[in-house]
Amino acid sequence: MTQNILAKKVEAQQSEASDEPRCEFELSRRSFVKLLGAGLLITVTEGVSFGRRSGGRSRRSITVAARLHINQDGTITVMTGKVEEGQGARAQLTQAAAEELRVAADQIRLVMADTALVPNDGRTAGSQTTPSTVPAVRRGAATARELLTRLAAEQWKVDRGALDVRDGAITHQATKRTVSYADLAKSKDVAGAFAQAVSSDVTVTPVGAWKVLGTAVARPNWRDLVTGAHRFPSDFVRPNMLYGKILRPPSYGATLESIDLSKAKAMKDVVVVCDGQFVGCAAPSSFRATQVLEVIAKTASWKTVSHPSSKDLFSHLKKNARLGGRSRPRSRGSIDKGLADASKVLERTYEVAYIQHTPMEPRAATAEWKDGKLTVWTGVDGPQQAQGDLARTFQIPSERVRVIVPDMGSGFGGKHTGEAAVEAARLAKAAGRPVAVHWTRAEEFTWAYFRPAAVIECKGGLDAKGALIAWDFTNINAGGAAIDTPYNIANTKILSAGSDSPLRQGAYRCLAATANNFARESFMDELAAAAGIDPLAFRLAHLENQRIRTVLEAAAKHFDWATRRKKVTADIGVGLACGTEKSSVVAACVEVGIDRKRGEIKVHQVCEAFECGPIQNPANLTSQVQGCIIMGLGGALSEEMEFADGKILNASFAGYRVPRFRDVPKIDVHLINNTDIPSAGGGETPIIAIAPAIANAVFVATGVRIRSMPMRFVPMTGEVQKR
Amino acid sequence: MDVKVNLTVNGKKRSVTTDPKRSLLDVLREELNLTGTKYGCGEGRCGACTVLMDGKRVLSCVTPAAQANKKTITTIEGLARGDSLHPVQEAFLAEGAMQCGYCTPGMILTAAALLEKNPNPTDEEITTAMNVNLCRCNGYTKILNAVRRASKK
Ligand code: FES
Ligand code: FES
Numbered sequence: 116m117t118q119n120i121l122a123k124k125v126e127a128q129q130s131e132a133s134d135e136p137r138c139e140f141e142l143s144r145r146s147f148v149k150l151l152g153a154g155l156l157i158t159v160t161e162g163v164s165f166g167r168r169s170g171g172r173s174r175r176s177i178t179v180a181a182r183l184h185i186n187q188d189g190t191i192t193v194m195t196g197k198v199e200e201g202q203g204a205r206a207q208l209t210q211a212a213a214e215e216l217r218v219a220a221d222q223i224r225l226v227m228a229d230t231a232l233v234p235n236d237g238r239t240a241g242s243q244t245t246p247s248t249v250p251a252v253r254r255g256a257a258t259a260r261e262l263l264t265r266l267a268a269e270q271w272k273v274d275r276g277a278l279d280v281r282d283g284a285i286t287h288q289a290t291k292r293t294v295s296y297a298d299l300a301k302s303k304d305v306a307g308a309f310a311q312a313v314s315s316d317v318t319v320t321p322v323g324a325w326k327v328l329g330t331a332v333a334r335p336n337w338r339d340l341v342t343g344a345h346r347f348p349s350d351f352v353r354p355n356m357l358y359g360k361i362l363r364p365p366s367y368g369a370t371l372e373s374i375d376l377s378k379a380k381a382m383k384d385v386v387v388v389c390d391g392q393f394v395g396c397a398a399p400s401s402f403r404a405t406q407v408l409e410v411i412a413k414t415a416s417w418k419t420v421s422h423p424s425s426k427d428l429f430s431h432l433k434k435n436a437r438l439g440g441r442s443r444p445r446s447r448g449s450i451d452k453g454l455a456d457a458s459k460v461l462e463r464t465y466e467v468a469y470i471q472h473t474p475m476e477p478r479a480a481t482a483e484w485k486d487g488k489l490t491v492w493t494g495v496d497g498p499q500q501a502q503g504d505l506a507r508t509f510q511i512p513s514e515r516v517r518v519i520v521p522d523m524g525s526g527f528g529g530k531h532t533g534e535a536a537v538e539a540a541r542l543a544k545a546a547g548r549p550v551a552v553h554w555t556r557a558e559e560f561t562w563a564y565f566r567p568a569a570v571i572e573c574k575g576g577l578d579a580k581g582a583l584i585a586w587d588f589t590n591i592n593a594g595g596a597a598i599d600t601p602y603n604i605a606n607t608k609i610l611s612a613g614s615d616s617p618l619r620q621g622a623y624r625c626l627a628a629t630a631n632n633f634a635r636e637s638f639m640d641e642l643a644a645a646a647g648i649d650p651l652a653f654r655l656a657h658l659e660n661q662r663i664r665t666v667l668e669a670a671a672k673h674f675d676w677a678t679r680r681k682k683v684t685a686d687i688g689v690g691l692a693c694g695t696e697k698s699s700v701v702a703a704c705v706e707v708g709i710d711r712k713r714g715e716i717k718v719h720q721v722c723e724a725f726e727c728g729p730i731q732n733p734a735n736l737t738s739q740v741q742g743c744i745i746m747g748l749g750g751a752l753s754e755e756m757e758f759a760d761g762k763i764l765n766a767s768f769a770g771y772r773v774p775r776f777r778d779v780p781k782i783d784v785h786l787i788n789n790t791d792i793p794s795a796g797g798g799e800t801p802i803i804a805i806a807p808a809i810a811n812a813v814f815v816a817t818g819v820r821i822r823s824m825p826m827r828f829v830p831m832t833g834e835v836q837k838r
Numbered sequence: 839m840d841v842k843v844n845l846t847v848n849g850k851k852r853s854v855t856t857d858p859k860r861s862l863l864d865v866l867r868e869e870l871n872l873t874g875t876k877y878g879c880g881e882g883r884c885g886a887c888t889v890l891m892d893g894k895r896v897l898s899c900v901t902p903a904a905q906a907n908k909k910t911i912t913t914i915e916g917l918a919r920g921d922s923l924h925p926v927q928e929a930f931l932a933e934g935a936m937q938c939g940y941c942t943p944g945m946i947l948t949a950a951a952l953l954e955k956n957p958n959p960t961d962e963e964i965t966t967a968m969n970v971n972l973c974r975c976n977g978y979t980k981i982l983n984a985v986r987r988a989s990k991k
Contacts, residue, residue, distance in 0.1 A: 201938025201975045333934060340939030341927040343874020343914030347940060350873035358868070400868050402860040475878055475886065475940040475974040524876070524940030525974050556879040734934050738977060742937060745976035768883040768972065776965045779978045 177234045179262065180309040182255030183212065189283055189297035191216060191223050193256070196236035197248050198228040198496055199334075199522040200474075200530070202798045203735035204244045206334045210732060211249045213327040214320055215256035216296075218283040220332045228498040228520035238497035240528060240622060242697045242796025245731065249794070250319070257317040262308040263299050270294075270302075322729045322790045331734035336522065348494035348523050349479035353549035356481065357386065357397035359542040360408040361552065363562060366761030367618075368420040375414035379407050386546040387411070397542045397550045422761035423617040429466050432570050435615035436591040444589075444610035445599070453585030453606025457576025459645055460585070465634035466823040467569040467593060468755040469618050473773060476524020477559035482539035483549040488515045493536040494523035501533035508537050509544070527746070528622035529563055560766035565756055566623035567616060569593030571634035576606075581646030583657055590631055592616060597628035597696040597803065600635060602657040618756065624743070625799040628696040629750060629806065633824055636692035636807030641820065650811065651676055651691060660695065662726060662789070667693045667702040669724035669785050674704035680815075686711070687719075688816025692807035698795035699727035703744075703804035705780075707812040709828055716752055716813055716828050718780040725801050726787035728794040733786065740784045740801040747805030749774045755825050843907045847872065848916025858904035862896075863887045865903045866913060874914035874943050878972065885971030888944035889913050895951035897970070914943035917950065926950045929988035930981075937975035945971050949985045958989055 184192040193212040199205040205225055213220045226232050236248045260280055267285040268275040271292060279286045284295045299305055322329070339345035364371070371392050379387045379396060385407050386397040396411060398404040423431045454460055480493035489509065495501045498518045506513040518536070535552045543550040554562070569592050576585030586607040590598055595611035611627075623629075643653035651671055658664055671677075671691065679689050686709045693702035703723040707716050721744050730736055753772040757764040765771045806824055813828060814820045821828070841858045844851070847870060854869045861880075866872045866889070878886030880899045887899040890912040917924045926949045929935070936942050945968070952959060952967040959967070964985050973981060 199938075201936075201940075203937070331934075333931075334936070337931055337934075337936060337939075340936050340942050341914075341923065341930050341946060342918060343872075343943050345939065346873060347876075349877065350867075352871060352873070400860070400864065402857060402864050473974055475884070475938065475972065476876070477878075523938065525938040527974075553877065556881070556884075738934065738937055738975075738980060741979045742976040745978060746974075767881060768879050769881065773972060773974065774976060774978075775972065776969045776978050776982070779982070782979055 176312040176315060177255075178310055179255060179259050179313055181234050182252065182313060183259055185259075185296050185300040185305070187297050187300065189222065189295055191218065191296070192226060193223055193252065194226045194233040195248060195252060196228060196233045196498060197244050198239045198498065198520045200239065200496065200524075200526040202239075202244070202739065203334065203732060204239065204248075205336065205522065206332045206735060207244065207249060207732050208252050209335055210327045210330070210332050211252040212256045214325060215253045216260050216283065217280045220327050221335070222283060225335065227522070229517070230498050230502045230519070231517045233498075235499040238500060238531065240496055240531065242799050245727075245794050245796040246698065249731065251313075253319045254315065254317055255313045257319050258311075258314045259309065261314070261317060262311070263296060263305070266299060266302070266304055266308060267294055328731050329729065330732070332732060333734070346521055347476055347479075348481075348492055348521055349476055349551075349553050351481040351492040351521070351551065353481060353483050356549040356551055357399060357542070357546055358401040358404045359395055359397040359539060359550045359552040360401075360404040361538050362394035362408060362411055362415065363558065365417055366419050367422050368761055369417040372416045372418050374411065374416070376411060378414070379411045382407055382410070386542065388542055388545040390541070393541065395538060395542050397546050401553065419761065422758075424759035425468070425755075425757045426759070428468070428568055428617065429570050431617060432568060432592045432614045436570075437613045438589070438610070442610060442612045444608045446608045447604075448606035450585055450587050450606050450608040454574065454576045454587070456578065457585055458579045459577045460574065461638070461641055461645055462574045463638055463641060463822060465569075465571040465573070465637060467571070467630040467633060468824060469565040469568045469620070470623075470750050470754040471560060471563065471565050471756060471771070472527040472529030472623060473559065473771070474525040474527060474529055477554040477556055478530070478535040478563065479551070479553045480533070480535040480539040481549060481551040482536065482543040484540075484543055484547075487511070488517070489540055490517045490519070491536045491540060492519045492521060493533055493539070494526070494530055495520060495533045495536065496526050496528075496530045500531075501536050504533055505536060505540060509540065527624040528626065531622055532564070534562065556768070557766045560771065561763045564619040564621040566750075567593040567620040567627065567630075568618075569627065569630040571630060573634055573638045575638060575642050577642060577646050581648050581653075583642060588635065590627065590634070593630040594627035596626045596631065597694060598631045601660050601663055601695055602639070602654070603659050604657065618758070624746065625696060625802050628694070628800070628803045629747070630824075632692065632694040632803040633806045633810070636694065636804070637810045637820075637822065640690070640807075640811040640814065644814075649680065654693065660700070662700045663693050663695055663702070666700050666724040666726050666787060667691070669787060670702040670704045670722055673724070673783060673785055674722035676704055679706070683815050685709075685816060688812035688814070690808045690811030690813070690815055692804040692811060694800070694803045696800045696803060699725065699797060699800040701725045701800050701804045703808045705805070705808040705812050707809055707816070709813065709816055711828075714828050716809065716826060718748060718752075718778075718809060720781040720783070721805065721808075722783040722785070723801060723804065724785040724787060725797065726789050727797040727800070728792045729790045730786060730788045731794055736786055736797045737784055739798040740786070741782055743799070743801035744782055744805055745774050745779060747802040748778055748780075750824060751806035751809050752825050841904060843903050845906045845908070846910045848911070848913060854903070856903050858902060860903045861899050862889070862901040862903050862906050862911075863898035865906070866898060866911070872913050872915055876940055876943060878941070878944075883970070883972075884941075885944040885948060886941055888947045888971070890947055890951055893951070893954060895948050912947070914947060917946065924950060926953065926984070926988045929984040933980050933984040933987055935977060935980040935984035937977050941971060941973040941975075945973065945981055949988060952985070953989055961986075
């Protein structure tokens with residue numbers, strides 16, 4: 116089947132990934148110390164494995180030395196396997212270490228995502244940095260602080276409790292003695308102490324005492340971003356390097372039948388590689404490599420296969436839905452009884468198109484082989500996972516592969532897979548020279564993966580008083596993220612069913628939570644309308660979750676929902692939606708304008724309240740929420756992959772419309788700092804309330820209910836209902 | 839047939855022998871090692887490759903190298919004066935107007951060209967001038983704030 120060839124599915128969520136490869140330090144102690152600057156000698160490997168289970172929990176704890184290193188100048192190097200892709204991990208993890216070590220953030224140098232230097236903290240995905248890696252770094256730093264304090268106590272022969280730690284120094288008030296971390300680090304005892312495992316029950320600083328966490332620390336390398344000095348993965352240049360290009364099939368599932376490489380091979384300074392279905396070339400410039408590839412492509416003949424088109428997408432997904440078998444619904448009460456008892460039953464189907472992350476920086480890698488060892492600079496969100504993939508591809512031990520992920524040009528869940536790394540390494544191996552492979556935008560649009568499309572079937576039953584008593588919800592293809600309803604309903608049946616995905620699909624910012632929330636929150640509005648109850652009141656009547664109630668009420672209050680709901684006209688509508696995912700909660704109120712002539716929905720204002728526990732970096736969180744809101748507008752209103760005959764028909768920013776400056780509404784973000792619970796990540800969930808709030812606003816103004824994302828306003832084609 | 843292109847880049851005279859159809863973007867990145875100028879689409883629809891040519895903003899991905907002959911080019915690497923940043927760069931830092939930062943060089947140069955021509959743009963004028971520039975982190979709100987801040991300098 117065609118799909119089998121092309122849709123070797125990316126694990127929908129990293130948490131589903133099975134056993135991940137282990138990483139060991141390959142560097143000798145001497146070279147490691149040289150890399151980090153003279154200072155504390157570190158024993159890194161013995162008895163320590165950096166493997167971790169997916170989901171961010173360490174399989175075995177790492178040593179303090181594997182997490183941090185104190186330099187003789189008093190600065191501290193902290194190591195993490197997380198990557199920075201714009202979400203703010205660099206600042207946040209720097210703050211985490213600084214907080215526990217009781218130093219200023221600028222005392223910390225954070226080494227990220229270099230498999231030769233850092234522990235495996237798991238993929239940067241699933242909003243896991245905040246709940247998993249921040250605590251891991253804090254425990255590492257707090258353990259180090261405790262070990263250093265104990266050493267000072269031993270040296271001075273005083274009680275540990277009599278010592279103060281502040282500004283990178285330990286002080287014994289009674290005798291007015293002080294020793295800095297840097298001075299302590301010179302002692303041999305520290306090396307021994309840091310060889311201990313990070314303590315799992317060390318006390319970390321309580322939220323109320325935070326000095327560095329909770330503040331708007333700027334990303335440490337910001338200046339390099341405004342001067343152009345920072346080297347992104349696509350900016351790595353090695354001496355004697357070539358630029359590579361890969362021959363892509365003309366359509367999904369097509370296989371190469373024959374090719375003539377003689378002409379290309381005769382070209383000057385050109386390397387051509389053909390290995391089964393893999394054909395690529397490398398030349399001294401991208402321009403030249405593109406020319407060579409054109410010469411090669413002309414000689415290729417392909418066997419193509421049939422492939423569903425986006426026009427038939429939703430019927431294809433429905434037809435191939437795996438509703439029985441392994442997919443089991445989650446039930447509460449009796450759905451049959453609930454529906455039978457209902458005085459009104461609504462049945463609706465919602466659809467969500469495939470969309471793409473379109474990270475600003477497409478996939479890129481530079482690979483270099485030296486003495487049988489491979490080094491790759493690339494943009495992926497799992498450096499250790501890419502290391503494992505490369506080791507398997509070239510059948511070498513993973514110690515011989517080093518993957519470095521420089522802070523990269525965004526990802527949004529779209530960079531789980533390291534295709535460019537493998538391609539660059541294959542070409543570099545054949546060329547005997549470093550090779551860079553930079554995907555074009557069209558390649559990224561076609562050969563990366565997509566956020567799953569969905570068909571969502573809903574049935575709901577209201578009793579005579581307008582209370583919701585039955586809820587039947589089936590998501591076909593997109594997955595189970597945020598599929599459970601937070602509303603209090605006696606009889607529910609909820610199912611996530613697989614299907615045959617025509618496109619290669621995988622993770623995306625909040626993944627299926629957007630689809631599930633679009634359907635649920637749209638359907639809640641339809642039910643509220645059927646019950647004749649205001650949508651805010653209808654939700655609150657069924658909502659026990661206090662955190663969601665708080666954000667919903669906050670958004671409604673700041674937006675002035677009650678007043679504005681009354682001022683709705685045929686061209687101006689207001690809508691709201693809420694939801695929860697990844698331990699955070701969100702609610703949004705929006706105002707839209709309808710341009711009937713142009714069939715356009717214009718979002719005028721978004722007022723969103725968000726809560727993810729104690730806020731660790733307010734400036735960064737604001738950026739994330741604003742970014743989610745605007746990104747959400749794209750999926751809601753304009754983004755959609757179009758495909759036919761195995762080809763993406765809109766593989767460019769001309770045909771695939773993402774939000775631009777013109778589309779930016781007035782945005783009010785209200786962050787709620789809930790210090791009663793642990794911090795959760797905030798870079799994903801703020802996206803899930805946008806689309807349904809817009810759909811609900813369009814309905815209120817026009818009476819037209821749009822049930823398909825992206826939403827387009829085509830007057831009179833939707834099901835027209837009374838307001 | 840390769841041609842010789844003479845250009846001044848960030849104040850330095852440079853000479854490159856290249857295919858005249860090759861993009862200025864490729865020449866900057868691959869011949870002159872000025873990688874601050876980014877590739878985002880290669881078809882003039884994202885602004886990541888923005889540079890200043892004789893003071894005006896151009897999209898270097900759709901500018902053939904030959905067109906840069908005898909021209910003065912400013913890339914993001916050449917915008918600061920020594921250690922002192924350009925006011926637009928300062929404003930981006932002050933507003934924290936970056937997430938991943940990949941669109942940032944193009945954003946900054948587009949804004950610098952706008953403010954050069956029109957030191958006090960309205961929001962509408964900023965939006966019009968910047969609309970080609972995509973930020974996939976969707977940090978438009980803070981970028982707008984940064985441009986407003988720079989215009990007040
Ligand atoms: S790379 Fe030039 S406009 Fe996108
Ligand atoms: S900051 Fe990431 S693309 Fe703009």
